[in-house]
Amino acid sequence: MVRYAGLLGLGREVWDLTPAELNAQVQGSNRRQRELYEAAWLTAALMRAKRLPSLKKLLGPGQAPRAPVDREAEWRAIKEKFGEK
Numbered sequence: 001m002v003r004y005a006g007l008l009g010l011g012r013e014v015w016d017l018t019p020a021e022l023n024a025q026v027q028g029s030n031r032r033q034r035e036l037y038e039a040a041w042l043t044a045a046l047m048r049a050k051r052l053p054s055l056k057k058l059l060g061p062g063q064a065p066r067a068p069v070d071r072e073a074e075w076r077a078i079k080e081k082f083g084e085k
Helices: 002-007 012-016 019-048 055-059 071-081
Strands: none
Touching: none
């Protein structure tokens, strides 16, 4: 298991993880690896393209910008909900 821990960027602390935490680390590592493959593929595809698509088209439909959040008010509401002062 220590051999695989190095691949996840973990050291000896791998022994302190629960199976669920270790599974989450593995899934996160797999997701990151897939993102790197997708980025490499897209880079190679764009290098071969005769004409680059517009950035707007390349990025696809985006989300509407969210309103700024008042973090202090949000934190006070959470504290009040759990009865802290």
